[in-house]
Amino acid sequence: MNKIVLLGAPGAGKGTISELLIKNQKLVHISVGDILRQNIKDNTDLGKLANKYMLAGNLLPDDIIIKLVEHRLSCKDCKNNFLLDGYPRTIKQAEALDKFNKPTYVFNLKVDINVVIERLTGRRICNKCNSIFHVKNLKNEICPSCDCKLNKRDDDKYEVVKNRIDVYFKETAPLIDYYKNNKQLIEINALGNPNDVYSQIEKFLK
Numbered sequence: 464m465n466k467i468v469l470l471g472a473p474g475a476g477k478g479t480i481s482e483l484l485i486k487n488q489k490l491v492h493i494s495v496g497d498i499l500r501q502n503i504k505d506n507t508d509l510g511k512l513a514n515k516y517m518l519a520g521n522l523l524p525d526d527i528i529i530k531l532v533e534h535r536l537s538c539k540d541c542k543n544n545f546l547l548d549g550y551p552r553t554i555k556q557a558e559a560l561d562k563f564n565k566p567t568y569v570f571n572l573k574v575d576i577n578v579v580i581e582r583l584t585g586r587r588i589c590n591k592c593n594s595i596f597h598v599k600n601l602k603n604e605i606c607p608s609c610d611c612k613l614n615k616r617d618d619d620k621y622e623v624v625k626n627r628i629d630v631y632f633k634e635t636a637p638l639i640d641y642y643k644n645n646k647q648l649i650e651i652n653a654l655g656n657p658n659d660v661y662s663q664i665e666k667f668l669k
């Protein structure tokens with residue numbers, strides 16, 4: 464059973480490591496951020512609400528997000544193998560998850576906060592294949608995999624990034640102690656290249 468939670472500050476590499484995990488392991492990937500961005504694209508009621516919070520770099524209310532994740536987790540394919548990327552982000556969400564379907568591994572991707580700012584403000588996303596790149600590794604702003612123009616997320620602008628980091632310290636960082644106390648936390652050095660980070664995680668999986 465691999466029921467995985469990836470914790471980490473914005474820009475710690477949760478999205479990139481998730482890509483490697485789902486490529487190499489049988490896991491259902493649940494990214495709350497991706498679900499919300501899809502809702503924004505589709506102009507749903509949830510998308511309209513999410514847009515306001517995301518543009519400011521704030522978290523959506525717990526009750527909405529908990530319901531959203533529990534709905535997805537209640538599908539048969541998630542029973543024994545899931546990868547939660549960006550959930551939980553508050554103690555209330557973590558408590559709800561423990562009651563609903565307790566994770567078997569909680570990996571905390573540890574990075575220096577200065578690195579995070581540089582990673583996020585230089586991050587580019589392909590809206591077609593969802594691949595993530597950094598401007599310093601690109602010759603131009605075209606996706607090397609599918610030739611589409613790459614995009615910068617609205618919430619990767621400097622001012623928003625600063626608020627997302629403040630919110631992380633206030634709301635999400637306390638989860639490190641929460642999972643430490645539950646003896647579930649596995650610390651991962653996430654400063655290296657994604658393949659090294661992935662290998663550290665892979666060792667633990669069944």
Ligand code: AMP
Binds near residue numbers: 473496499552618627
């Ligand atoms: P991410 O793609 O994980 O960086 O998430 C982007 C944004 O989506 C966050 O800044 C929040 O506004 C919202 N979001 C994602 N996950 C959660 C969550 N677990 N709880 C509340 N809001 C979330």
